[in-house]
Amino acid sequence: GAGVSQSPSNKVTEKGKDVELRCDPISGHTALYWYRQSLGQGLEFLIYFQGNSAPDKSGLPSDRFSAERTGGSVSTLTIQRTQQEDSAVYLCASSLDRGPYEQYFGPGTRLTVT
Amino acid sequence: GDSVTQMEGPVTLSEEAFLTINCTYTATGYPSLFWYVQYPGEGLQLLLKATKADDKGSNKGFEATYRKETTSFHLEKGSVQVSDSAVYFCALINTGNQFYFGTGTSLTVIP
Numbered sequence: 001g002a003g004v005s006q007s008p009s010n011k012v013t014e015k016g017k018d019v020e021l022r023c024d025p026i027s028g029h030t031a032l033y034w035y036r037q038s039l040g041q042g043l044e045f046l047i048y049f050q051g052n053s054a055p056d057k058s059g060l061p062s063d064r065f066s067a068e069r070t071g072g073s074v075s076t077l078t079i080q081r082t083q084q085e086d087s088a089v090y091l092c093a094s095s096l097d098r099g100p101y102e103q104y105f106g107p108g109t110r111l112t113v114t
Numbered sequence: 115g116d117s118v119t120q121m122e123g124p125v126t127l128s129e130e131a132f133l134t135i136n137c138t139y140t141a142t143g144y145p146s147l148f149w150y151v152q153y154p155g156e157g158l159q160l161l162l163k164a165t166k167a168d169d170k171g172s173n174k175g176f177e178a179t180y181r182k183e184t185t186s187f188h189l190e191k192g193s194v195q196v197s198d199s200a201v202y203f204c205a206l207i208n209t210g211n212q213f214y215f216g217t218g219t220s221l222t223v224i225p
Binding site: 031033035041042043044045048050055056059091093098099100102103104105106107108 | 118146148150157158159160163165203205207210211212213214215216217218
């Protein structure tokens with residue numbers, strides 16, 4: 001079946017612009033996660049959704065970052081007024097449910113802020 | 115806060131050598147522990163996991179044992195192959211459903 005998809009695969013934007021990153025999880029997966037992977041760094045957990053709810057938003061780096069999920073499916077991560085330090089690969093993953101279930105990762109969106 | 119620390123790479127081994135990648139964690143409560151792998155040009159995928167103390171996760175010849183007394187989850191394989199060349203990530207999920215990943219260890223296996 002279809003895996004997790006993300007779009008766009010690459011995004012180059014100018015400093016100060018807003019960007020939206022999209023994630024389509026595996027159908028039927030109730031849990032969805034967003035991560036950021038910077039060059040030479042591990043994965044930084046940003047936020048997770050159970051259904052359409054995000055119980056804990058404390059992982060978001062600043063108030064410029066926001067995320068939503070609708071219909072228990074597609075999620076968008078929005079970065080407002082992008083900064084150069086936002087340049088990274090943004091990964092989305094979904095799992096059957098919250099908890100210690102296997103996460104299935106998407107290919108990521110490489111964001112470059114110039 | 116919760117965290118995962120894994121040995122820094124890169125690691126280079128000859129084929130059929132023994133592999134250990136160390137991983138230790140800090141977490142309150144009883145986290146579940148994972149190893150994920152990223153092969154060249156591919157996305158992250160689960161390699162193995164353990165959900166409680168003394169559990170051993172295993173897959174593709176890799177093993178890791180959840181040691182609560184040493185807060186460790188070291189990855190081992192008795193005989194590595196060229197096809198094992200990849201980046202390996204140790205991770206935990208805590209009781210708040212937050213995931214923490216290590217920085218990754220790059221492994222290169224040479225023939």
